[in-house]
Amino acid sequence: MADFPEPLHDSDLAVETAKPKLKRPPLYRVLLLNDDYTTMEFVIEVLTQIFNHSEEKATQIMLHVHQKGVGVCGIFTREIAETKVEQVAQYARSEKHPLQCTMEPDSE
Numbered sequence: 001m002a003d004f005p006e007p008l009h010d011s012d013l014a015v016e017t018a019k020p021k022l023k024r025p026p027l028y029r030v031l032l033l034n035d036d037y038t039t040m041e042f043v044i045e046v047l048t049q050i051f052n053h054s055e056e057k058a059t060q061i062m063l064h065v066h067q068k069g070v071g072v073c074g075i076f077t078r079e080i081a082e083t084k085v086e087q088v089a090q091y092a093r094s095e096k097h098p099l100q101c102t103m104e105p106d107s108e
């Protein structure tokens, strides 16, 4: 005799499908700048130790920077790029090299 509410039916509910949130994070190029004082050997060390390039690839990037003035060491998400730039700055400072490293958005 108790008065039960009417059962809910699926058809009464407004159901909206969520769009998948799969946007890729923005990427940044980490750049090495040429100067007249940093040794070629040190630049190759930076590229192998901090950017994990092979000796051969590191030499190729170093020579590119030496000849053109600037070159890309790698492309990363923002926090990783910031960390690499800071690691290069600390390593160069500790070895008394004036080597400069910066980052910029990788928007073609």
Ligand code: TYC
Binding pocket: 032, 033, 034, 035, 036, 037, 038, 039, 040, 043, 062, 063, 065, 066, 099
């Ligand atoms: N130009 C430097 C030299 O002749 C070598 C060098 C290469 C320095 C790349 C910085 O990012 C650099 N010793």
